[in-house]
Amino acid sequence: MRPISWNGPMWTAAEIVDRLRERGELWEPVRGAVGLRGETLRLYEELAAAIGTLTRSVAEEEWRVPAVLDFASLARADYFASFPQWLTVASHLSSDPGRLERLARSADPAGLVGAMSDPCEAALPPAVCYHVYPRFAGQRVDSPTLVTVEGTCWRHEGKRLFPLERGWAFTMREVVCLGTRDAVETFRRRGIAATRALLATLGLGGEVLPATDPFFAPTARGRRILQALKGLKHELRLPSGPAADLAAASFNHHENFFGEAFKIRLPDGTPAASGCVAFGLERWLLAFLATHGPDSAAWPSIFPDTPWKRTVSNPMEEAS
Amino acid sequence: MSTADRMLAWLNRRFAEGGRTIGYRTLLFEDGLIDSIRILEIIAWVEEASGRTVPDSQISMDRFASVERIAAHFLERSDVDGR
Numbered sequence: 001m002r003p004i005s006w007n008g009p010m011w012t013a014a015e016i017v018d019r020l021r022e023r024g025e026l027w028e029p030v031r032g033a034v035g036l037r038g039e040t041l042r043l044y045e046e047l048a049a050a051i052g053t054l055t056r057s058v059a060e061e062e063w064r065v066p067a068v069l070d071f072a073s074l075a076r077a078d079y080f081a082s083f084p085q086w087l088t089v090a091s092h093l094s095s096d097p098g099r100l101e102r103l104a105r106s107a108d109p110a111g112l113v114g115a116m117s118d119p120c121e122a123a124l125p126p127a128v129c130y131h132v133y134p135r136f137a138g139q140r141v142d143s144p145t146l147v148t149v150e151g152t153c154w155r156h157e158g159k160r161l162f163p164l165e166r167g168w169a170f171t172m173r174e175v176v177c178l179g180t181r182d183a184v185e186t187f188r189r190r191g192i193a194a195t196r197a198l199l200a201t202l203g204l205g206g207e208v209l210p211a212t213d214p215f216f217a218p219t220a221r222g223r224r225i226l227q228a229l230k231g232l233k234h235e236l237r238l239p240s241g242p243a244a245d246l247a248a249a250s251f252n253h254h255e256n257f258f259g260e261a262f263k264i265r266l267p268d269g270t271p272a273a274s275g276c277v278a279f280g281l282e283r284w285l286l287a288f289l290a291t292h293g294p295d296s297a298a299w300p301s302i303f304p305d306t307p308w309k310r311t312v313s314n315p316m317e318e319a320s
Numbered sequence: 321m322s323t324a325d326r327m328l329a330w331l332n333r334r335f336a337e338g339g340r341t342i343g344y345r346t347l348l349f350e351d352g353l354i355d356s357i358r359i360l361e362i363i364a365w366v367e368e369a370s371g372r373t374v375p376d377s378q379i380s381m382d383r384f385a386s387v388e389r390i391a392a393h394f395l396e397r398s399d400v401d402g403r
Contacts, residue, residue: 225359
């Protein structure tokens with residue numbers, strides 16, 4: 001992968017993570033799930049707030065979504081034919097007294113938990129926008145409808161997991177747009193412009209490039225080609241080291257895929273189009289640290305008095 | 321019949337539904353005419369007709385939007401000039 005242009009010195013992701021671990025500000029109790037504290041947490045929260053402000057400025061509503069999704073909604077969204085390779089599911093310990101007693105008496109209860117659990121009952125969300133479409137199922141959207149959501153997402157990517165860069169659990173902030181095809185495309189392009197403005201404020205390099213999703217076989221190639229051919233997906237790639245970059249945001253046009261799947265209609269009765277702009281917050285943290293270094297004295301201010309917040313009240317509408 | 325003519329006949333036989341007709345300049349990727357399965361069928365047809373592999377990197381809207389574009393970029397030049 002080609003590095004994104006950036007003129008300054010860069011830290012590697014490994015150097016950043018080592019430094020944060022030394023300071024006790026990052027830990028990973030389970031591979032792929034990180035905790036943060038101290039200055040690093042403060043920075044993360046500021047970045048999350050900046051991105052949250054950007055998305056709230058365009059969305060009519062903010063939702064607090066539950067921690068799990070039902071399988072039926074994912075099936076309706078064709079998830080199991082699209083990205084089943086990532087899915088994480090939730091179960092619980094069996095309520096059977098015999099099993100619980102066996103666990104309680106075991107010398108190695110941690111090793112027995114899997115065997116003593118019931119079948120899984122819910123999915124941990126692989127993207128927060130999957131919470132949104134089912135709530136509009138069967139409804140009509142009379143004008144562009146925008147919702148913003150933030151939550152923990154789960155994607156198990158095996159050996160590729162690395163703290164902050166590729167988490168099993170990570171935080172996603174999204175804006176979902178439902179409306180006409182043109183309205184969704186306008187929303188997507190404004191999202192790209194507003195995100196570029198935020199990059200400049202944060203002193204980050206980066207490029208928005210065409211991209212495709214890693215669809216699961218056997219339909220993967222056809223879906224990937226169509227997505228690329230129609231220009232339906234772009235990613236913001238941020239530098240994350242001297243010769244590395246990562247996708248820190250994506251700008252997606254779904255055409256009428258979710259509108260058809262969930263019977264979301266326009267006033268003329270045709271399926272609504274949808275799109276989403278998604279930000280991976282831990283990746284913004286890593287890119288910021290790789291660019292500006294792990295020591296807070298070198299970080300540019302992104303607190304409430306920073307210029308973009310004062311002057312850009314509605315960046316997705318004003319940027320173009 | 322040129323290769324482009326044969327492609328057009330095949331596309332109409334295979335994909336044209338509801339009385340619509342696909343012409344040389346019909347935009348194949350509008351109105352959901354071509355889905356993720358059909359695009360693979362089209363690529364396979366072009367590969368067989370041209371005797372060449374079509375890598376994904378070569379598939380752009382500029383080269384694949386219509387039969388006219390596909391013929392110009394992947395089939396013999398005479399197919400376009402001679403129709």
